[in-house]
Amino acid sequence: MTDGTPLLEARGVTRILPGIVPVTLVENISIVFGHGEFVSITGPSGSGKSSLLYLLGLLDVPTTGEVFINGVSTAELNKTERAETRLKTIGFVFQFHFLLPEFSALDNVMLPMRKLGLRDAVEMRESAAGLLSALGLEEHLHKRPDQLSGGQRQRVAVARALANDPPLILADEPTGSLDSRSTEQVFHILKKIVDNEGRTVIAVTHEMDFAAATERRIHLVDGRVAQDEAQSPASAMRGGGPEALGSHAQS
Amino acid sequence: MHLIADIAATHIRGRGRQTFLSIAGVAMGVGFSIMMASLMQGSQEDFIDTLIDTIPHIAIEDEERHPPVQPASMTFDAVKIEGLRPREKLRGIRNADGIIASLESWLPGDVAPNLTGQAVIRYAGKDLSVTVVGIDVDAERLVSTIDDDMREGSLDDLNTTANGLVVGDGVLDRLGAKVGDLVTVTSPVGVVRKFKIVGSFHTGAVANDNGLGYTLLKTAQVIQDKANVVNRIRIRLDDVNASTPIAARLESQFGYKAESWEEANEGLMEAFLIRNIIMFTVVAAILIVAGFGIFNIISQITHEKAHDIAIMKSLGFPESDIIRIFVIEGLAIGAAGSLLGCVFGFALCQALGQVEFEFAATTEVTRLPLMYSVWHYAIASGFALGSAAVAGWLPARNAARLNPVDIIRGAA
Numbered sequence: 001m002t003d004g005t006p007l008l009e010a011r012g013v014t015r016i017l018p019g020i021v022p023v024t025l026v027e028n029i030s031i032v033f034g035h036g037e038f039v040s041i042t043g044p045s046g047s048g049k050s051s052l053l054y055l056l057g058l059l060d061v062p063t064t065g066e067v068f069i070n071g072v073s074t075a076e077l078n079k080t081e082r083a084e085t086r087l088k089t090i091g092f093v094f095q096f097h098f099l100l101p102e103f104s105a106l107d108n109v110m111l112p113m114r115k116l117g118l119r120d121a122v123e124m125r126e127s128a129a130g131l132l133s134a135l136g137l138e139e140h141l142h143k144r145p146d147q148l149s150g151g152q153r154q155r156v157a158v159a160r161a162l163a164n165d166p167p168l169i170l171a172d173e174p175t176g177s178l179d180s181r182s183t184e185q186v187f188h189i190l191k192k193i194v195d196n197e198g199r200t201v202i203a204v205t206h207e208m209d210f211a212a213a214t215e216r217r218i219h220l221v222d223g224r225v226a227q228d229e230a231q232s233p234a235s236a237m238r239g240g241g242p243e244a245l246g247s248h249a250q251s
Numbered sequence: 252m253h254l255i256a257d258i259a260a261t262h263i264r265g266r267g268r269q270t271f272l273s274i275a276g277v278a279m280g281v282g283f284s285i286m287m288a289s290l291m292q293g294s295q296e297d298f299i300d301t302l303i304d305t306i307p308h309i310a311i312e313d314e315e316r317h318p319p320v321q322p323a324s325m326t327f328d329a330v331k332i333e334g335l336r337p338r339e340k341l342r343g344i345r346n347a348d349g350i351i352a353s354l355e356s357w358l359p360g361d362v363a364p365n366l367t368g369q370a371v372i373r374y375a376g377k378d379l380s381v382t383v384v385g386i387d388v389d390a391e392r393l394v395s396t397i398d399d400d401m402r403e404g405s406l407d408d409l410n411t412t413a414n415g416l417v418v419g420d421g422v423l424d425r426l427g428a429k430v431g432d433l434v435t436v437t438s439p440v441g442v443v444r445k446f447k448i449v450g451s452f453h454t455g456a457v458a459n460d461n462g463l464g465y466t467l468l469k470t471a472q473v474i475q476d477k478a479n480v481v482n483r484i485r486i487r488l489d490d491v492n493a494s495t496p497i498a499a500r501l502e503s504q505f506g507y508k509a510e511s512w513e514e515a516n517e518g519l520m521e522a523f524l525i526r527n528i529i530m531f532t533v534v535a536a537i538l539i540v541a542g543f544g545i546f547n548i549i550s551q552i553t554h555e556k557a558h559d560i561a562i563m564k565s566l567g568f569p570e571s572d573i574i575r576i577f578v579i580e581g582l583a584i585g586a587a588g589s590l591l592g593c594v595f596g597f598a599l600c601q602a603l604g605q606v607e608f609e610f611a612a613t614t615e616v617t618r619l620p621l622m623y624s625v626w627h628y629a630i631a632s633g634f635a636l637g638s639a640a641v642a643g644w645l646p647a648r649n650a651a652r653l654n655p656v657d658i659i660r661g662a663a
């Protein structure tokens with residue numbers, strides 16, 4: 001974490017959907033992400049934000065260019081190896097909750113843990129309950145997704161993204177379908193993950209308040225990086241206290 | 252694996268009715284397959300039982316498989332000798348007494364000597380050509396069911412009556428004679444004797460009932476002018492299934508053609524083979540149809556659960572896990588169906604076993620011949636499981652290939 005190798009790097013990443021009329025989703029993107037960063041990706045609808053996130057999260061494969069994780073190229077990985085990398089190092093949060101409907105909140109959070117299979121059942125249960133409690137869901141451990149509100153579901157999704165303790169969280173409009181109170185809650189949770197646990201969160205958002213409160217903002221236009229700036233996050237997010245003001249010497 | 256099974260269980264649990272229907276489909280397939288196998292094999296066994304009751308398990312004939320080597324060929328060292336007149340041989344099994352004595356010492360079964368020949372029976376101006384078999388009464392009743400087939404009189408009357416003759420009831424009808432009548436018997440070698448009909452039999456085989464007669468071996472030897480000759484040794488084994496190897500052994504030991512019942516009924520055995528092939532084809536077809544039911548439900552689940560598949564793949568589940576989930580679902584349905592099907596099949600067999608038939612000709616009450624074998628259950632279940640695995644695997648393979656990005660995008 002401290003040897004200077006970046007956690008995540010996109011080097012000249014281009015993704016073109018083949019077809020009679022090929023569609024360029026993102027073009028020649030080169031970005032470096034370190035550990036402990038809170039980054040927002042903004043841009044107009046259709047500018048390639050989601051596409052970029054899928055490429056960074058190894059859900060999609062670049063047409064040209066490479067994605068490096070901890071300095072290692074992922075270009076040569078096969079499907080199974082990419083799945084394994086996702087399991088261990090990346091947590092996804094999508095706009096819609098994407099929980100397994102038949103599983104309780106606790107079981108949903110335990111899903112990636114059980115897949116990884118490094119801990120015994122009791123440990124996993126405790127750990128999952130701990131994550132959910134930390135997100136204010138201690139009373140809803142055994143509820144199924146359809147018994148939870150949108151904000152609660154999204155917090156379960158965040159807990160699940162954290163299940164295997166990944167250094168990287170990728171969130172695609174995580175507050176896009178939430179009311180302002182829930183939005184604020186989720187934002188603070190993500191912020192805490194960065195500040196207290198040293199993880200990197202990359203969140204796509206179209207909410208200016210949200211973006212303004214992050215330490216680094218990447219703006220996409222037509223699949224290209226139009227702007228990549230570090231900023232002071234203090235003011236914008238309501239209730240976003242000054243505790244976030246720390247080291248943000250990034251470029 | 253536990254996790255994968257857990258996920259599979261949630262998919263099935265959510266659709267009770269549909270799952271029940273596809274389980275019922277498999278169960279019906281397995282049940283009917285078992286019933287059919289039981290009937291087919293039962294009737295085959297029944298037929299063979301009836302057949303081998305009426306024919307010897309092994310018959311040693313006074314024939315050789317290959318033309319005998321002529322003395323001239325043995326004497327002269329030549330590739331081929333043309334124009335030889337084969338040496339005349341007295342027909343019959345030489346040293347039959349010795350062979351019979353030897354067989355009785357070790358063979359697990361019974362042995363009876365026969366002299367079979369043609370003769371013409373004349374009665375009231377009517378002639379009828381019949382096959383007359385000379386038998387040793389006590390030995391014969393051990394190797395054939397003729398005793399059970401007697402309608403009038405008894406085989407024992409042959410021993411107590413000089414020139415006694417037992418004939419099929421059809422022979423009596425055709426001659427217009429009845430038991431107790433005197434008939435004239437003429438053999439091909441010209442011997443003519445008066446015989447008394449002391450009994451009649453009915454075997455159900457028309458050729459025998461209309462054209463067969465029994466007399467004492469000694470009497471037959473007189474009318475055929477073949478003193479001390481036996482031309483057939485009939486053998487009934489304790490274990491009918493041993494007939495082919497024992498026949499081969501007898502043949503190499505004595506040099507005479509020893510034909511097992513299986514060889515004698517080769518055409519029939521072939522017919523049974525074809526019947527079994529047809530049966531297995533139909534069983535396979537039934538179970539493949541049952542597999543379609545499983546294919547249907549698993550396909551539907553994979554479509555409805557496309558979201559879940561995308562979630563699992565984005566979380567880091569490899570494609571092999573996704574395939575396994577749906578194959579397990581297919582196998583679970585297949586296993587439940589097989590289990591139910593075995594019970595159903597057994598019940599069907601039991602029910603069929605209760606049905607009684609009455610044949611007009613015999614007025615005998617007959618039940619369907621059913622055979623119970625663990626193999627029927629094992630094969631039907633095994634085939635159902637195999638078909639279930641394929642039926643789960645086909646849609647699972649497509650589902651696993653699904654690109655999570657497409658679905659995650661679609662939801663947004």
Ligand SMILES: Nc1ncnc2c1ncn2[C@@H]1O[C@H](COP(=O)(O)OP(=O)(O)O)[C@@H](O)[C@H]1O
Pocket residue numbers: 017023024025043044045046047048049050051052660
């Ligand atoms: N399967 C597809 N076929 C055609 N065009 C697509 C497909 N997927 C995405 N696009 C297009 O690619 C562009 C980038 O999409 P996306 O990454 O979802 O943008 P954003 O998340 O910024 O709204 C959009 O113009 C979108 O319409």
Ligand SMILES: [Mg+2]
Pocket residue numbers: 049050051663
């Ligand atoms: Mg998007």
